[in-house]
Amino acid sequence: MSKTLQEIQEFNRRKIICAVNGTQDYEEALKKEEGDSCHYLYKTNFGEREIIGDPRRCGYNREKHHPDAFLLKVIGKPLTLDRVLMALSRICGKTLISVYGNLLGIQKDKYSDYIDFELTKPTLEEQSEETQRAIYELLGGENE
16 A cells, blocks of 8 residues: 555655754754744644744744643754755765756656656645655655
């Protein structure tokens, strides 16, 4: 059975965040992610709420806005192109890149097909499912 897109996104997130932060331990990598552009997920009476940036420094006061809120999880920083490429470089070694129009083509080697990263869509999760699955395979994920 093939992996779902949600499973692939979680695998990609874990691999990229660990590679960018130079650790194999996801929890340690998330601690290094915390700060200004990190995403946090809180649970409130009104449902889940995602906060971007250090909640204490971006004007979000849990006690004032949602006294019942509690942190569900640290999500980490967005998986932008620079972070994806850095992770691929650290995991795969050399990566070939070609830019044409609004697309950035990524190749593991000169014999592999290009993976098209749409430059107008800034994060990996916004890319096509095909692109996300191809990045997943480059990062070491296996489709059954």
